[in-house]
Amino acid sequence: MKKNISIFLLSVFLFACKKEYKVTMPDAGTWDLFNDPAAQALPAATKTAMEGVYTVTNASVMFGKLAAVKWSYVINNGDTTFHVSGFFGTDIAYFICEGKQLNGAILLNGYWRKMVSTETGLVHLTIDATAGASLLLSNSPLVSEGMVQMNGFYGQGQQEPLTPLTLTYARKLNHSPTPFQIAAHRSGGRTSDLLPVSENSVAMILKTSEFGSTGIEVDVRYTKDGVPILYHDNTLNLREIQKSGLVGPIENYTYDQLSVFVRLIHGEKIPTLREALTAVVYQTPLTFVWLDTKYVGSVKPVQRLQNEFMQKAKAAGRKLDIVIGLPAQVQFDEFLSLPDYASTPSLCELSIDDVAKSNALIWAPRFTEGTQNDEVAKIHAMGKKAFVWTVDVPEFITRFVNEGHFDGILSNFPSCVAYNYYVHQ
Amino acid sequence: MLFQALIAQDTTFHSKHAAIYFPYPMYKEHWRSSIGFTLMTTPEDITEEVRLRIPCGDYHLLTKINNHFILDSRLLFQVLQNHVSTGLHYVRPINENVYISAGNDIGFWFGYLKLSGFDSKALGWIDYPNLSIGYKTKKDLLITFKAQVSFNLYYQAANGAVKYSSSKRYYNGETFTLALEQPFYNKKHLTLAFSAISNKFYWQTWALFYKTNREIYYPQITVGFIL
Amino acid sequence: MYTSKAAFLAGLIMTSLFFNNVFAQPVVKQDSVITRTPSFILYLGGGFSSYVANINPQPESRVRNVSRTNPTGTFRLMWHPGHRLWLGVESGYNNFFSYELKSNNETGKVSLHAVPLMVVWSMPVIKRISIFAGIGSYLLTSDLKYHGNVHSKFFSLGSDLAVVYTQPVAHRFGLAAEIKWMNAFETRDNALGLQVQMVWQFIKF
Numbered sequence: 110m111k112k113n114i115s116i117f118l119l120s121v122f123l124f125a126c127k128k129e130y131k132v133t134m135p136d137a138g139t140w141d142l143f144n145d146p147a148a149q150a151l152p153a154a155t156k157t158a159m160e161g162v163y164t165v166t167n168a169s170v171m172f173g174k175l176a177a178v179k180w181s182y183v184i185n186n187g188d189t190t191f192h193v194s195g196f197f198g199t200d201i202a203y204f205i206c207e208g209k210q211l212n213g214a215i216l217l218n219g220y221w222r223k224m225v226s227t228e229t230g231l232v233h234l235t236i237d238a239t240a241g242a243s244l245l246l247s248n249s250p251l252v253s254e255g256m257v258q259m260n261g262f263y264g265q266g267q268q269e270p271l272t273p274l275t276l277t278y279a280r281k282l283n284h285s286p287t288p289f290q291i292a293a294h295r296s297g298g299r300t301s302d303l304l305p306v307s308e309n310s311v312a313m314i315l316k317t318s319e320f321g322s323t324g325i326e327v328d329v330r331y332t333k334d335g336v337p338i339l340y341h342d343n344t345l346n347l348r349e350i351q352k353s354g355l356v357g358p359i360e361n362y363t364y365d366q367l368s369v370f371v372r373l374i375h376g377e378k379i380p381t382l383r384e385a386l387t388a389v390v391y392q393t394p395l396t397f398v399w400l401d402t403k404y405v406g407s408v409k410p411v412q413r414l415q416n417e418f419m420q421k422a423k424a425a426g427r428k429l430d431i432v433i434g435l436p437a438q439v440q441f442d443e444f445l446s447l448p449d450y451a452s453t454p455s456l457c458e459l460s461i462d463d464v465a466k467s468n469a470l471i472w473a474p475r476f477t478e479g480t481q482n483d484e485v486a487k488i489h490a491m492g493k494k495a496f497v498w499t500v501d502v503p504e505f506i507t508r509f510v511n512e513g514h515f516d517g518i519l520s521n522f523p524s525c526v527a528y529n530y531y532v533h534q
Numbered sequence: 535m536l537f538q539a540l541i542a543q544d545t546t547f548h549s550k551h552a553a554i555y556f557p558y559p560m561y562k563e564h565w566r567s568s569i570g571f572t573l574m575t576t577p578e579d580i581t582e583e584v585r586l587r588i589p590c591g592d593y594h595l596l597t598k599i600n601n602h603f604i605l606d607s608r609l610l611f612q613v614l615q616n617h618v619s620t621g622l623h624y625v626r627p628i629n630e631n632v633y634i635s636a637g638n639d640i641g642f643w644f645g646y647l648k649l650s651g652f653d654s655k656a657l658g659w660i661d662y663p664n665l666s667i668g669y670k671t672k673k674d675l676l677i678t679f680k681a682q683v684s685f686n687l688y689y690q691a692a693n694g695a696v697k698y699s700s701s702k703r704y705y706n707g708e709t710f711t712l713a714l715e716q717p718f719y720n721k722k723h724l725t726l727a728f729s730a731i732s733n734k735f736y737w738q739t740w741a742l743f744y745k746t747n748r749e750i751y752y753p754q755i756t757v758g759f760i761l
Numbered sequence: 762m763y764t765s766k767a768a769f770l771a772g773l774i775m776t777s778l779f780f781n782n783v784f785a786q787p788v789v790k791q792d793s794v795i796t797r798t799p800s801f802i803l804y805l806g807g808g809f810s811s812y813v814a815n816i817n818p819q820p821e822s823r824v825r826n827v828s829r830t831n832p833t834g835t836f837r838l839m840w841h842p843g844h845r846l847w848l849g850v851e852s853g854y855n856n857f858f859s860y861e862l863k864s865n866n867e868t869g870k871v872s873l874h875a876v877p878l879m880v881v882w883s884m885p886v887i888k889r890i891s892i893f894a895g896i897g898s899y900l901l902t903s904d905l906k907y908h909g910n911v912h913s914k915f916f917s918l919g920s921d922l923a924v925v926y927t928q929p930v931a932h933r934f935g936l937a938a939e940i941k942w943m944n945a946f947e948t949r950d951n952a953l954g955l956q957v958q959m960v961w962q963f964i965k966f
Binding site (some may be wrong): 333345362 | 815816818857858862869907913
């Protein structure tokens, strides 16, 4: 009896141990129709016309009643790849597909994911010629309610998509009179949200537009030899890197040592700020970079890179704002010691008075203080912008978009901000 | 017969001042209590560099209703966030060494944080059905295994003027506890409990993050001095 | 460096064995060191540990000479208040692992050391066999030799669990064999150690 009880207690206790969660991204390269050699790229006008708010039928319980459909691109080795993303209102769900035309129809092939869970699977959608493809593929497509219908299926994991999904065009995407930034935290999202690439990596920067981001926040630190790199935490730890035997503050190591011995969770090297900004300027459509200051020390090396890459963006015909974040008094004081601080674009997380003192372009309070509409109005009256950080609870994102007057929202779930912003009326 | 025999034994067994987790009926006493603390770690992937919560004060009070029913009340306090629960537990011996209990506790938690950058407060109601089985060794050691599940009943949070509440009820997760109770110093008894908490939402983390759709694992140690 | 530490620990074990031999008397009070008499007990010893968690240095193809078995030592002070449950503190030393990594024809070396700092609870389970459960931190030190030397430290939350057999060998002295699971859970470092320890009941009330 005693033995039985002991075994029972022990086994139940052991079974209570930590569960491992992971997301295995499905391989979208298995749809034969999409892989047909006759399938061709979509014209730019088609992609633009296709963007909009769609009503969801068949799968509204799974994904919600509306979807915001938006295109993005990424450039790799000179080749541009376009993705169409659908952002849903339930469980921070989205799909990310590539598009082609074949025999007068438009095919969308990719995967869906719910960010609140590990659920994912394949998506195959088709816009038949009679369901709007003819219109979309015409020379000057003008789409209105009900004129485009995407029909198809979604599935679980790598299984063939068999569950019906229909999206019908309802209206244009919301765009506020002044530009609104959907800023992604840590270059696109946290590693803990089981994304396929690591936070604060070049790979994440190249991916984040697919999640709806128009801008990013990255965390900047210096190595022992003064190289600005992207890394969030104070120390090397297994939340961010693979086990290497190296521990302690990242500032204890030179860039050379980190480059040889340390890999991020998904195997990437810790990027230098230069590598990150190069990717932003030359490979993405991102229009905003927030350099969050995680170091205590001179701002000058970061300021030099900021200047260099804003000029490079301008020369490349890209609209890009790069701002230096001032999260606390120590970084604020260091910033004000720059002779040209007033003309250096910055984002201040402190008081409105400090925004004025530093001539920051943006005031960025923590979301935990609420919408602060009166304070935001004061900032706007000063000719400046206001962003709020880091809003992750979907219900709060909805409230900030609908009731707040911020010019940008920083979130680990840019797809949720994108959904709420684009469907807002 | 068994109950009568055990009631008679109660004068010799150190039940009074000796068992908080152990499901021992309160035949001849009216209350038992303990004071101590709980200590838990948080998941690195979610709470990042905040790995260790500050110890949480723990006051546990058992009140006799009758020979088989006990009112189990508990206050967990960290000043800025606190949790109080109470519930009726049915306790009964199976034999001289094995005791069981079944109960249901209702918990209420609340927290507030008003300092630089924060203007947040939150509260919630949680239901905790639970079962315990205790084994009394021949020595003076009491071993208790407690299995508890929880259901979130209500959640309310406010950040500045932005308020959010949800009365959506959902299964929150389960907690398994192994508790050892025995004499430690002089005639004072001590509770050492090890808990494996797997919850979608855990009240001590309300200021760090809301719930996830997956259960997060929190190991917890409880040390209690039985008064 | 490692040779000298190994020698130190081996010396420690030998000393404790010698110590116990010297004090081994024909008349030994049975289990004199693990009674419930209120007392303070010192454990001091060493042995070897094997690192059992995954090591994942990248790129794998360039990793050489991974060493997982290394010397370990323990210092533990326990208070026996007079009942079954004991309370104490524990420290010691452990070399978790080391490896070399080749990059551009140069070889770098990484070694990870740990000093446990634990609060320990203990209970005898059967005669002469006790379990010790510690909770606290491991002070980890990374030694990196590549384009300079780096000694970087970090406190990792952790625990340990040991099963100890104590053989009384003299009045107030014993010799213990210990198997210990070390778990620096914040850094996911796990090692299994085998040690021989001197046990000394140095204060008895």
